[in-house]
Amino acid sequence: MSHISTPQQLVEAALAAAATEPxxxxxxxxxxxxxxxxxxxxxxxTNGMSTALDWWVVAVVDGAVGTVAAARDAAGASDSVTEVVxxxxxAARDAAGxxxxRDEQPLIRPEDAAGAQDFDLxxxxxxxxxxxGLLPTLRQAFDTARRADRILYGFARHEQHTVYLxxxxxxxxxxxxxxxxxxxxxxxxxxxxxxWAGVSAPEMTGIDIAAMAVDLDRRLEWARxxxxxxxxxxxxxxxxxxxxxxxxxxxxxxxxxxxxxxxSAFSAQGGATxxxxxxxxxxxxxAADPADPTHPTAPFLTATAxxxxxxxxxxxxxxxxxxxxxxxxxxxxxxxxxxxxxxGGAASPFAGNLALTGGQDGRDVLxxxxxxxxxxxxxxxWYLREVDPQTMLTTGVTRDGVFLVEGGExxxxxxxxxxxxxxxxxxxxxxxxxxxxxxLSREWSDWFTRTAMPPMLVRDFNMSSVSQAQ
Numbered sequence: 380m381s382h383i384s385t386p387q388q389l390v391e392a393a394l395a396a397a398a399t400e401p402x403x404x405x406x407x408x409x410x411x412x413x414x415x416x417x418x419x420x421x422x423x424x425t426n427g428m429s430t431a432l433d434w435w436v437v438a439v440v441d442g443a444v445g446t447v448a449a450a451r452d453a454a455g456a457s458d459s460v461t462e463v464v465x466x467x468x469x470a471a472r473d474a475a476g477x478x479x480x481r482d483e484q485p486l487i488r489p490e491d492a493a494g495a496q497d498f499d500l501x502x503x504x505x506x507x508x509x510x511x512g513l514l515p516t517l518r519q520a521f522d523t524a525r526r527a528d529r530i531l532y533g534f535a536r537h538e539q540h541t542v543y544l545x546x547x548x549x550x551x552x553x554x555x556x557x558x559x560x561x562x563x564x565x566x567x568x569x570x571x572x573x574x575w576a577g578v579s580a581p582e583m584t585g586i587d588i589a590a591m592a593v594d595l596d597r598r599l600e601w602a603r604x605x606x607x608x609x610x611x612x613x614x615x616x617x618x619x620x621x622x623x624x625x626x627x628x629x630x631x632x633x634x635x636x637x638x639x640x641x642x643s644a645f646s647a648q649g650g651a652t653x654x655x656x657x658x659x660x661x662x663x664x665x666a667a668d669p670a671d672p673t674h675p676t677a678p679f680l681t682a683t684a685x686x687x688x689x690x691x692x693x694x695x696x697x698x699x700x701x702x703x704x705x706x707x708x709x710x711x712x713x714x715x716x717x718x719x720x721x722x723g724g725a726a727s728p729f730a731g732n733l734a735l736t737g738g739q740d741g742r743d744v745l746x747x748x749x750x751x752x753x754x755x756x757x758x759x760x761w762y763l764r765e766v767d768p769q770t771m772l773t774t775g776v777t778r779d780g781v782f783l784v785e786g787g788e789x790x791x792x793x794x795x796x797x798x799x800x801x802x803x804x805x806x807x808x809x810x811x812x813x814x815x816x817x818x819l820s821r822e823w824s825d826w827f828t829r830t831a832m833p834p835m836l837v838r839d840f841n842m843s844s845v846s847q848a849q
Contacts, residue, residue, distance in 0.1 A: 386410055386432075386502060389460065390545035394434050394539065396464040397547060402440035402471060403486055404464070405694050407541040407683055409433045410502040414509050415536040421521045421529075426507060435683040436463050437691050438471040439486070442479030444691055445470025459667035470668055482601075482690040482717035489549045491566060493679035493697035498551040502541035509537035509559070519590040524565070537583055544681055550695040554677040556731075557581040560819055560828055563588060564779070565595035567602075570790075574598040575759045575779040577620060579779065579828040593595045598780045604791035606783045613841050614754030614810070615840035616784070618744045619832040620816035621760050622735065623804070625773070626665060626832065627823050628763065629802035630733055632771055634688040635712040639722045644771040644803060645712060657708050659806040663737040665704040668732040673817055674829035676731035690715040698728045704736070704806075732829035737810030744834035747811055749787040751836065755780040756789060757773060760798075760812040763822045771801040775822070776846050796842035811836040 383389050386408040397404035407433070416426045434449045447467040449460075474480075513535060524531045537559045544552050574595040578586055617625075618692045637643040638652040645653045655820040671680045680696045682689045693716055702711045748756055763775035777796050782789045813834040820830055 381657040383460065386541070386543045387499065389434060390543055391553075392460045393464055394695055396461040396546055397436070397438065397468070399469040400438070400464065401603065404439070404467075404547040405437040405486070405544045405691060406625045407435045407437070407538055407681055407694075411538060411540045412504040413536060413538045414505050414507050415464065415534065417515065417534050419532045421524050421531050423517070428507065430504070436811045437683060437694075438464070438467040439692070440468060440471035441475040442483045443471050443475035443477070444480050444685065445474055445607075446691070448683070470557040480512055480685065480692075482692055482697070482715055484690065484720070486692060486714045489551075492550045492552060492695040496553045496555060498543065498553045500553065503555045505537045505539040507559070509583050510535060513561070513588065516586070516590070518590040518644065518739070519589040519730055523589065523592060524651055525642050528568045529599065529785040530566045530568060531592060532564065532566070532569075533561065533588075534557075534613060535561045537582065540683055542677065544679070544695055546661050546694060547819060552679050552695055557675065558828055559583045559586070560824060561586050561588065561591070562819070562824070563591050563595065565592060567599055572599045573779045574601040574602075575821065577821055578817060579674075579819040579830065582816060598774055600781075601782055601789045602780060602792040606791040606793050608783055608793040610796055610842045610844045612839040612841050614751060615755045616744055616747045616751065616754065617805075617835045617837060618758060619816055619834055620821055620830040621757055622818035622835050623733075623818050623830040624675040624760050624763055624775070624822045625800070625802040625805045626735055627733060627820055627830065629771065630632055630665070630667065630690045630703055630729065632765075632768065633712050635718045635722060635724070636687045638712055643768055644801070645709065646769075652712060653709050654712065654782050655708060655710075658704060658803060659707040659809055661737065661809055661812055662706045663704055663735060663806070664702060664706060665733070665735045666700055666702045667728040667733050668700040669698050669732070670700070671734060671831075673734070674732040676829065679715055688713040688715065690717055692716065693726070695713045696726065696728065700729050701727045701729060719763060730751055733827070734815060734831040735833060737816050738814055738821065738833035740774050740814050742813035742834070744813065747813055747834055747836045748784050748789065751784045751787055754784050755793065755840070755842070756801055758782075759821045761822055770834060771779070773801060773814060774799050774801060778821075795846040797844045798844045801840050805835070805837055808838045809835050810838050
């Protein structure tokens with residue numbers, strides 16, 4: 380029973396065991412580490428470190444797929460690896476009884492795989508040192524909050540995920556994905572007023588919590604005056620985080636298969652799609668690009684299960700820039716190789732980031748507010764849920780600060796509202812767009828962190844009812 384001490388050895392052991400089984404095999408190994416820091420009541424409360432090793436074996440037998448997620452043990456032995464491989468091939472043979480997979484394609488070969496970081500390098504790890512540059516700004520924010528009779532709560536985390544992908548066709552690729560996020564909540568001493576901000580970056584360097592707290596303190600001051608404003612349609616300024624909430628949903632819903640099969644907001648008559656249709660009068664471009672310098676992501680696809688938009692048969696396939704919108708026109712949908720073969724077009728997988736560009740440089744959300752006659756400023760949203768896939772109609776609730784704007788000035792805090800808006804409505808009704816900046820979607824921060832969005836002024840935003848949420 381040989382000892383397996385590296386991710387590469389685990390990949391090779393699984394592929395060697397699979398060589399005695401029929402069919403083909405894909406192995407994904409992902410070591411990860413996380414450092415985290417929490418604070419409450421203007422003091423750091425807890426911090427910690429965690430590590431994990433996740434690995435999956437995917438078998439293809441007679442065109443059918445089986446997947447087994449293995450135990451999280453960084454020191455697995457070869458006989459346990461063999462057991463996983465045997466179980467995976469058994470699952471694939473069982474699946475073959477129901478026919479070949481819809482998305483069946485030949486596995487990617489090395490000459491067609493994306494170039495990536497050296498497979499032989501070890502995984503990278505984070506540590507509490509990731510917060511070295513962050514801590515002085517946190518201490519400064521605490522000091523300021525105490526003097527101003529404010530209370531700060533929040534959470535920072537930094538992660539390193541290293542993925543190793545190996546296949547029976549000879550593909551061997553590796554990618555290191557760093558992820559850092561900070562969420563900050565400021566409250567008045569009596570807890571009646573609250574404000575929130577979040578940011579994401581590959582590393583924690585450059586994140587200034589003290590500067591974030593200054594913006595939140597401004598909102599708490601605005602909230603000293605309250606305005607009892609009914610639900611209705613209002614011109615509404617959305618900050619980058621709220622724009623990200625909507626456009627992540629748009630990207631997740633932009634699958635070519637669903638569009639061709641008449642199941643999405645991007646479907647057209649007769650099995651066609653809305654590609655080429657103008658979605659906004661503004662020259663906006665929405666793109667996912669692994670080479671984006673703000674949020675770089677893996678240039679190759681890794682999948683342990685197939686879905687409408689992702690295929691395990693495409694493991695190792697290159698991921699390029701995918702433009703969902705180009706100058707306001709729908710220009711791209713997510714396609715696997717099987718979708719491309721069935722419906723036409725080129726394969727276009729979705730990278731792990733998203734950016735909306737084309738707004739006015741130098742303009743932030745307060746600049747948009749200054750140009751409003753009367754309307755609302757939303758600061759964050761939560762609990763977004765799609766209620767109609769055919770239109771992408773989405774409901775959600777505002778949180779931690781909605782403000783009435785009159786004559787370009789914030790005049791007081793309103794109640795929270797439940798809203799009903801489609802991301803397509805947000806684009807269609809956009810009147811002004813500011814500069815793109817890195818941001819963090821509050822609603823989707825557990826699943827999709829790497830976004831860069833502008834603030835946006837949206838006409839007739841539908842606040843459908845007053846919410847009791849605080």
